[in-house]
Amino acid sequence: xxxxxxxxxxxxxxxxxxxxxxxxxxxxxxxxxxxxERVLKERKEIQRDIIEADKERVKQARxxxxxxxxxxxxxxxxxxxxxxxxxxxxxxxxxxxxSRKMDMRRLHSETR
Numbered sequence: 585x586x587x588x589x590x591x592x593x594x595x596x597x598x599x600x601x602x603x604x605x606x607x608x609x610x611x612x613x614x615x616x617x618x619x620x621e622r623v624l625k626e627r628k629e630i631q632r633d634i635i636e637a638d639k640e641r642v643k644q645a646r647x648x649x650x651x652x653x654x655x656x657x658x659x660x661x662x663x664x665x666x667x668x669x670x671x672x673x674x675x676x677x678x679x680x681x682x683s684r685k686m687d688m689r690r691l692h693s694e695t696r
Contacts, residue, residue, distance in 0.1 A: 587611055 588599040591610050595602075602610070 587614060590614065 591599050
């Protein structure tokens with residue numbers, strides 16, 4: 585039914601006026617056109633899927649970079665805290681060494 589209507593619309597003649605060979609050719613043309621349209625549609629869907637996959641990959645990469653930055657920030661913060669603690673410990677040790685030295689001087693001066 586669709587083929588007859590399409591033939592009449594394209595050619596302006598009745599389907600039954602066409603020779604059987606022309607009818608077969610027209611049916612074949614329609615099949616080829618449908619196949620082309622189907623292939624194009626599949627290609628578009630594949631391209632769309634590829635684009636979506638690329639977008640997802642880009643998003644994952646961006647999320648990964650953000651996560652790496654967070655980790656680096658946490659590591660830097662931990663290193664800074666450790667450095668502060670080490671500085672405090674060294675200062676404390678210097679003060680203790682200085683106080684021991686002063687005690688030794690005092691003891692040494694008292695024994696004279």
